[in-house]
Amino acid sequence: MRMDDLVHFCAPARLIIAGGARSQLPALMQRLGYRHGVLVTDTFFTRHTPWVREYVDAAAQLGIATTVYDGGLPDPTTTLCDAATAEVRTQLRGTVPDHVIALGGGSNIDLAKALCLTLPTGAPVKSFVGVLPDGSRPLPLIAVPTTAGTGSEATPGAILLDPENATKIAVMDNSLRPQVALVDPELTYTCPPRVTADAGIDALTHALESFVTLDSSAFDREGSVDPGYSGRSAVTMLFAREAIRLCAAYLERAYRDGSDHEARHGMAYASIYAALSYGSAGLNAVHGIAYAVAGITHKSHGSTNAVMLPYVVDALRATRTAELAEVAQLFGIDGPPAQAAARLPAMLRDLVARLDIPADLNAFGITEAQLDGMTCDALAVARLRKAFPVADGAAAYARIVRRAWEGRIGD
Ligand SMILES: NC(=O)c1ccc[n+]([C@@H]2O[C@H](COP(=O)([O-])OP(=O)(O)OC[C@H]3O[C@@H](n4cnc5c(N)ncnc54)[C@H](O)[C@@H]3O)[C@@H](O)[C@H]2O)c1
Structure with a gap:
């Protein structure tokens, strides 16, 4: 305790940590009532691991449909985010997903966080820089980190590179903190x-x-x-x-x-x-x-x-x-x-x-x-x-x- 503290502590709504915890995710998503999500990742995970396929198939058996976007790149830019927004919205054909899952390092988690804001309307991500309006309700994010480092699965911000002036910009709000942070240390075993x-x-x-x-x-x-x-x-x-x-x-x-x-x-x-x-x-x-x-x-x-x-x-x-x-x-x-x-x-x-x-x-x-x-x-x-x-x-x-x-x- 420190007498002068003014504590304002925020964390993900659920934090799950266990070797192999990824296998619990489909049932948890069903329990939380989700029906259609977007999984944001990169090609390392779709091409070189079974994790995306395993999740999508297990979730489908429980009645949860998942649209996979695997265009994530290290240090995502605002341009990538806007292109991903357009691509995923085309795939979704007018439906709005009820959650976004991020699988990957801080880059994929940040891209997914930004997509939680942009997917419902298709607005460019730069329009969300600064303070979000009161009562903002981005799509719920489920973050599954595969590196041990950034902690983006617990933070309120997404960092994106703005290619126009080579600076990093942040979209930031407590409403962007993940609903679920699922830390499965086994997912880091393949990190070079x-x-x-x-x-x-x-x-x-x-x-x-x-x-x-x-x-x-x-x-x-x-x-x-x-x-x-x-x-x-x-x-x-x-x-x-x-x-x-x-x-x-x-x-x-x-x-x-x-x-x-x-x-x-x-x-x-x-x-x-x-x-x-x-x-x-x-x-x-x-x-x-x-x-x-x-x-x-x-x-x-x-x-x-x-x-x-x-x-x-x-x-x-x-x-x-x-x-x-x-x-x-x-x-x-x-x-x-x-x-x-x-x-x-x-x-x-x-x-x-x-x-x-x-x-x-x-x-x-x-x-x-x-x-x-x-x-x-x-x-x-x-x-x-x-x-x-x-x-x-x-x-x-x-x-x-x-x-x-x-x-x-x-x-
Ligand atoms: N939002 C935040 O709070 C926050 C905090 C710190 C950093 N960041 C951002 O996070 C990014 C850095 O994230 P990072 O350090 O996790 O790296 P990264 O997400 O950029 O990934 C780097 C590379 O490692 C690969 N990789 C990731 N996990 C792997 C695995 N398990 N096996 C094999 N390859 C794997 C990826 O495919 C990628 O090619 C930066 O863009 C930074 O700005 C965000």
């Missing part, structure tokens, strides 16, 4: 090492960043009575701690050996726990700057977070000493709080390097001439900048970016 590492460090970033973010009592909710994100609280920190402990134990193991089932399960839990933290607390500078890095490099979401994480943590040593010492301890670093917290950034940078992700912005392909523009782009994401718990966010961002490029940690 690169996807495992990038998604896994994304989960660690979500947990750590939300653990040290602005307090709920200081968070600017912009007058909303139903904010998607509202700062850290005792509730979110509970989940963040456990997510960090699980990442410390299992992230590298899952990367080194994808057949290590205990590590796969550990990371599946880490991912959803991290999402139950950041999905209400929100994020700040790592993601804010990572979006700008992705705008230039087009590298994966997880790897752009990874390269920034150690340097942002380094910048918080004075304001979040106790919390960083706690994180350090979860990674096996003991000692007095200030010393343990001081050792954490370098430890994280070593972890990033061991996951074969470049550990500074220079090695990541950013030139010195791009640093100022990148800092400006990062600062422009106001909701993330405002949640960074330091007094002068602009100066802090500039310093972090410079030090991340030089690979400099410590004093």
